[in-house]
Amino acid sequence: MIQPVAVIGAGPYGLSTAAHLRARGLPVRVFGEPMVSWREHMPAGMVLKSTPAASDLDAPEQGHTLVDYCEAAGLRPLVTDEDLVPIETFVRYGAWFQRRLVPGLERERVVSVATASGGGFALKLGSGERFTARAVVVATGLTGFAHLPPALAEAAADAPAAGPPAPVTHASRHADLSAFAGRDLLVVGAGQSALESAVLAAEAGARVRLVARGRGAVAFGAPPWRQPRLRPSSPFGNAWSLHVFSYHPGFYRALPAGARHFGVRRVLGPLGAWWLRERYEGRVTTQEVRAVEGVTRKDEELVVRLRGLNGRTEEVRADHVLAATGYRVDVAALGFLDAGLRAALDTSRGAPRLGAGFVSSLPGLYFTGLPAAASYGPVMRFVCGTAYASPRLAAHLRRAHG
Structure with missing residues (x-):
C-alpha cells in the first residue's frame, strides 16, 4: 500500500x-x-487587515482567487486596495476553495504523530484509526500559540474551576464581543487584533479602555492613496523592505537567529489598518503605559495595576481584561507531536528550524504558516505567504518523498 502524505490543518496554509x-x-x-x-477564534464583524489581492489562498491552477469566488457566489467584486474583506466572506471563500481543490477533507482530529519504526510517521486519529504516512505537513495555524504575558497569565491561571470565569482571557477565545455590552472592558495590546477588538466591543455597547505599552504605541497605517509612489509595491504597502520580505523570504534563513526573531516581532508589527482609525477615535479610551504589572479581583471588579510612562503605578478597574497580545510559536504546545519527536526537533526559541522547502531537521516533517516565520520571515504570518510556501514545500516533498 502506498503511504500517503498527511497534512494536519485545513486553514489557508x-x-x-x-x-x-x-x-x-x-x-x-x-x-x-x-x-x-477563522470561524471560531476571530470576532464576528471583523474585517481582514489585508487587501483582497493579499487574501488569496494559493492554488496550482488559475480560477481560485478571492475575486473568482466573489464572481462565482454573485458577490460584489473585491478588486482594489480600498475594498474591505469581511471575515464571513473570507471564511466562505476558504470553504469554496476546499470543496474545489481539496475534496475528501477528513474532519478528524490527529491525536498523535510519532516516528514509525519502518520509516515515515505513525499517526493516530481521534476515531482510533492508525496509519503510516511517508511525510507529515504541520499547518495548524495559530492553534496552541496564544500568548499571555506573565502578569496576565498568572491572573488567568488563578481562576477557580467552579466560580467566576477567568478575569483575563486571550482575544482568540472570543468570537462574539457583544457579550461585553454594558461592561467595563480593558483591552491590552496595540496591534490590529487589539484595536479592532476594542472597536467591535465598543460598537456593541461596552465601555472600552485600551492599554498599550510605549509612547505612540497606537498607530494606524496610511491609506492606499497615500502610499509612496516611487517605491516597489507589496501586499503590505510600498517599501523596499516590505517588497523583499514579501517576495523573497528565502533569504531570511541566512540571517543570524537574533535578527530573524527580531524581524518576526518588529517588521509588519503592531499597526492598525487605515480604515479602522475613524471607528476607533472617540469610541475607545487609550492609555499608554510602561507595563501591566498584575490583575487582582476585588469584590466583583478587577483591579489592574499599570506602571505609567512616568514610572508611577496606578490602578484601574474593569469587569474583564481582554489580552490581544499575539501568538508565540513553541513546538512544545503541539501536543499531538510525540514527546520524543519534539525532543529530536532542532528548534530556535521554540520555533522549528526549517531548511529549504520548509522541511524540519527530521526528514519528512514539514512546517508551514506561522511556525515557519522564524525561518522564512514575517510574511508567513499572513495569508499571502501561501504563494511562496505552498509550491516550494510541495516541490521539495515531491522530490524527497515522491
Whole structure:
C-alpha cells in the first residue's frame, strides 16, 4: 500500500499546500475543520487587515482567487486596495476553495504523530484509526500559540474551576464581543487584533479602555492613496523592505537567529489598518503605559495595576481584561507531536528550524504558516505567504518523498 502524505490543518496554509501536493500526483490525506481558526477564534464583524489581492489562498491552477469566488457566489467584486474583506466572506471563500481543490477533507482530529519504526510517521486519529504516512505537513495555524504575558497569565491561571470565569482571557477565545455590552472592558495590546477588538466591543455597547505599552504605541497605517509612489509595491504597502520580505523570504534563513526573531516581532508589527482609525477615535479610551504589572479581583471588579510612562503605578478597574497580545510559536504546545519527536526537533526559541522547502531537521516533517516565520520571515504570518510556501514545500516533498 502506498503511504500517503498527511497534512494536519485545513486553514489557508493547509489547504493551499494540499492542493499543490495533489496537483503533483501525491496521495494526500488532509485532516481538520475547514477554516476553523477563522470561524471560531476571530470576532464576528471583523474585517481582514489585508487587501483582497493579499487574501488569496494559493492554488496550482488559475480560477481560485478571492475575486473568482466573489464572481462565482454573485458577490460584489473585491478588486482594489480600498475594498474591505469581511471575515464571513473570507471564511466562505476558504470553504469554496476546499470543496474545489481539496475534496475528501477528513474532519478528524490527529491525536498523535510519532516516528514509525519502518520509516515515515505513525499517526493516530481521534476515531482510533492508525496509519503510516511517508511525510507529515504541520499547518495548524495559530492553534496552541496564544500568548499571555506573565502578569496576565498568572491572573488567568488563578481562576477557580467552579466560580467566576477567568478575569483575563486571550482575544482568540472570543468570537462574539457583544457579550461585553454594558461592561467595563480593558483591552491590552496595540496591534490590529487589539484595536479592532476594542472597536467591535465598543460598537456593541461596552465601555472600552485600551492599554498599550510605549509612547505612540497606537498607530494606524496610511491609506492606499497615500502610499509612496516611487517605491516597489507589496501586499503590505510600498517599501523596499516590505517588497523583499514579501517576495523573497528565502533569504531570511541566512540571517543570524537574533535578527530573524527580531524581524518576526518588529517588521509588519503592531499597526492598525487605515480604515479602522475613524471607528476607533472617540469610541475607545487609550492609555499608554510602561507595563501591566498584575490583575487582582476585588469584590466583583478587577483591579489592574499599570506602571505609567512616568514610572508611577496606578490602578484601574474593569469587569474583564481582554489580552490581544499575539501568538508565540513553541513546538512544545503541539501536543499531538510525540514527546520524543519534539525532543529530536532542532528548534530556535521554540520555533522549528526549517531548511529549504520548509522541511524540519527530521526528514519528512514539514512546517508551514506561522511556525515557519522564524525561518522564512514575517510574511508567513499572513495569508499571502501561501504563494511562496505552498509550491516550494510541495516541490521539495515531491522530490524527497515522491
